[in-house]
Amino acid sequence: GLSSEREGIAVSAVALQDHIIHSHQLQGLSLADPMKSRSRNTRNIYRLVNKDTVKAVIDTGLQKKSTHQKNKEDEEKEYVLDPNPPQLTLAQKLGLVEPPSLPLTAEEWTKIKQRSIQHGDSIQPCAICREEFALQPQVLLSCSHVFHKACLKAFEKFTGKKSCPLCRKKQYQTRVIHDGARLYKIKCAIRIQASWRGFVVRKWYKNLRKTVPPKDSKLRKQFFEEKVQQISSRLLSSYDINLDDFLSKIDSSIAACRDAFQQLEGKEILLSENDWEKIQMQAFRQEIVDCPICIMPLSPTAHPACVFSGTSNPFSRQTVLLSCSHLFHHSCLEAFEEFSLRVQHICPLCRSYYQKKVLKC
Incomplete structure (x- = not known):
């Protein structure tokens, strides 16, 4: 009886230790010999390559590259990032540790998304990089928090464990959503419409200033002066003038005036x-x-x-x-x-x- 109890305790200890290693992503360690894991990883690094079996590959550009164009429906479709639950560890199988939760259903994801929309997580910037989501991939966690997909991946790689950066919930489930991209497109459309409406209003106001005189006396005077100047410039542009003939007439009229003045200066008119x-x-x-x-x-x-x-x-x-x-x-x-x-x-x-x-x- 004592031997069986000891064996059960040993198995439980090994199971708990294995669970801790898996939870902290330390699968590369070996309890027997720490150097074995290194030898396994570096066994095939320095393998010799036979030069006769190597074939040179030249890209001639003749082969057509396959381009996968996704439809708009596929781009805006939401999907679970990790649909399959992780494998149970020995401790979870023996009942020593609680097993992970089952994958969420579509209704549960809808409720989580509604909670996130009420909090306005997609409107606010990402909590990790503090930048707006724009058109970058976006993920929704089972705790209703939203992050950039790349930011969450970098956070998991840096911390070495799977926990929410805000609420510290472990073993969360993720779902790819596109609320941030949709709101960003609406925001861009509003900006474009605002700029276009501003341009239309400014153009309409300029035409109004050209046709309707202002009520202020100074501005009204300036308005009519500009109108008279425009009319005179139009008349001058429409009237064909030969400059040589016009200048010659001016010269002849000036010469006649000079002759008349000279005659008046030389001869005095006697008064009666x-x-x-x-x-x-x-x-x-x-x-x-x-x-x-x-x-x-x-x-x-x-x-x-x-x-x-x-x-x-x-x-x-x-x-x-x-x-x-x-x-x-x-x-x-x-x-x-x-x-x-x-x-x-x-x-x-x-x-x-x-x-x-x-x-x-």
Whole structure:
């Protein structure tokens, strides 16, 4: 009886030890001789190769490479990544350790996925790399957590065991889903639609600004100025102009104007008596009393009517009337003309060319 109990205890210990080795993925170790596993792995590394049996393979490009194009249904189809459960260890067969759970059914996976959707796991970035899922492969664990397929594989390889990075659940089951890719496509479509709508609205607003004048006074003025400029530019572009003929006409008109001005400068137009009477009446309305040059009175009475009366005064000096209706002493105006260096004299007040008439008071 003691021998049988001892044998059962030994078998249980070996089974538990084997289960621990399998759970920690340490199958390469050997309890009898640790060096045996190494010799097994390195037995066929340095095998000699017979050169006669080796054939050279040249890729001529004539063989057509088979391209497997998956349908959209196959790409969006969800499937379990590990459909077959792992083999039971000796400890699990003897009942020393709980066996792994059975594969989940489709209804159970639906409930787990609904729980993940309620938590918004596919909207949030991956908990391992902290990046959005985009179009990369995505896996759903039986604990309702979602990760990148490559990130989960790298995490399992780094830790050496199969446990969820968030809740630490062991021996989980994984299922490939495409919720992250679907949400990313919707997000990209929304961005494209938003950019297109913005472009349409901006184009519509530019056309509106071109046709409808604004209410602000400054902007309204600028709007009509631009419209007038556009109309004038269109008229100029539609009107065919020969520049050579146009410039020649301008030159001929300028030459004719120069000839007319030269004739006017050389020949003075004589004023008639009626013109002088009008100029005298204009000077009388101005009520000029003093000479603008010497600031002395033009007549002893200091009244402009004296200038145009027929009476004579021996003590008064001669007064001169200019065609610009200004009055001066004759002697003062002659002195001013002698002092001036111009060929044709101008009025000391209004700086215009004049004709003069001597008056007596």
